Amino acid sequence: MDFFATHYLGFKALHLVALISWMAMFFYLPRLFVYHAENRDNKDFITIVKLQERRLYVYIGTPAFVLTILSGVALILANTGIFHDGGWFHAKLLFVVLLVLYHFLCGHFIKTLGEGSCQRSGKFFRIFNEFPTLCLIAIVVFVVLKPF
Numbered sequence: 001m002d003f004f005a006t007h008y009l010g011f012k013a014l015h016l017v018a019l020i021s022w023m024a025m026f027f028y029l030p031r032l033f034v035y036h037a038e039n040r041d042n043k044d045f046i047t048i049v050k051l052q053e054r055r056l057y058v059y060i061g062t063p064a065f066v067l068t069i070l071s072g073v074a075l076i077l078a079n080t081g082i083f084h085d086g087g088w089f090h091a092k093l094l095f096v097v098l099l100v101l102y103h104f105l106c107g108h109f110i111k112t113l114g115e116g117s118c119q120r121s122g123k124f125f126r127i128f129n130e131f132p133t134l135c136l137i138a139i140v141v142f143v144v145l146k147p148f
Helices: 002-006 008-038 043-078 080-084 087-115 122-128 131-145
Strands: none
Touching (some): 043 080, 080 087, 087 131
16 A cells, blocks of 8 residues: 555546546537537438447546546555545545446447437437536535545
């Protein structure tokens, strides 16, 4: 565990950069879903959007997701006592788990939209797009304010 403690700030920097990249994917990908859902009849447009969705998810979102989780685990290993600091950390982890589930749900929508089997509306995806923002707000509040 000394390795993780020694490199704590490096892991923290990596964690923040990875998290920002992961959240950037969350802010843009559901917007692509909106465009996809609202332009189903425009085949040329759909071809481009499908490519953008997949590239964003596979080449940016998923590596950022993996780095966020791995660097977060490294931060925990550097300070295992964090579990005893209060309920704020457990609440933060709950929202992280929700974001992980959201990540895989985005992958599901890429697949079903790409196959043409998803009939969700643009309005649905506009609402769907708000979820990661709410999770991010909760996580930042818990980490910075440590309310409990």
